[in-house]
Amino acid sequence: MLIKLPVLQGIVAGKVSLAFRRWDRPRVVVGTRLRTQVGVLEVLDVRKVKLEAVSDRAIKQAGFASREAFLKQQAIHPDRPLWKVKLRYAGDDPRAALRENSELSEDEVGAILERLARIDKASSRGPWTATYLRLIASQPGVRAPDLAAGLGLETLVFKRDVRKLKELGLTESLPVGYRISPRGSVILTRL
Known part of the structure; x- marks a missing residue:
């Protein structure tokens, strides 16, 4: 799961806790630990969601500046299901x-x-x-x-x-x- 550096930094700072991905099937499961350039992230929840059901609060928790920015990213693979992934910073990379x-x-x-x-x-x-x-x-x-x-x-x-x-x-x-x-x-x- 690739996550851009500003979003990773937001997760470490506690400002970002969600990611949205267009996947055919989930690529991570609850408990997955992801090593990134800022440390280890843990996947807390993975669930399929409807695009229209994503709240403005969730969009902000995913690090997007606006609904428009979120929708622009989600338009890349509109044929694939949308997955909401809840993440937390789990510490430094050992x-x-x-x-x-x-x-x-x-x-x-x-x-x-x-x-x-x-x-x-x-x-x-x-x-x-x-x-x-x-x-x-x-x-x-x-x-x-x-x-x-x-x-x-x-x-x-x-x-x-x-x-x-x-x-x-x-x-x-x-x-x-x-x-x-x-x-x-x-x-x-x-x-």
């Missing part, structure tokens, strides 16, 4: 603290290196984790499509793989592109 931790014991370094080896072994393309880490370290802030093209990969494949590195706290997303985290720098020196 990966943020993880990636800042560069004081790793030998056991921790060994465990991360083992995990990377397992990821590489499971890949149908062969080992890639060290290549990605070196590439991101040498080209911070470069767009994912450009990095992917340099490797001869589709952007979605590249991004999916980078998410695996992010889960380990080795990389982090920037407004454009990625960079190696302090934790990732420690691991990179050991590869």
Whole structure:
């Protein structure tokens, strides 16, 4: 579920608590935790609603300046059902603290290196984790499509793989592109 930064900031500030989406079927369920660039959001409720039944209060709770702005967004896929998603800020992304931790014991370094080896072994393309880490370290802030093209990969494949590195706290997303985290720098020196 993609949410624009101003809306995310509104959720963190407690000013926004709803999102409206045109989906064929719900893409999130109650209890889903979404990691975003401002932290973790939790889905509290998901329900199908009629466009004409959406109140001005609900429109404001979704961060829209006016009913007209809300209706303009909903006109993009009018053939799909409208879903109202209730959200709350659930705290910082645990990966943020993880990636800042560069004081790793030998056991921790060994465990991360083992995990990377397992990821590489499971890949149908062969080992890639060290290549990605070196590439991101040498080209911070470069767009994912450009990095992917340099490797001869589709952007979605590249991004999916980078998410695996992010889960380990080795990389982090920037407004454009990625960079190696302090934790990732420690691991990179050991590869």
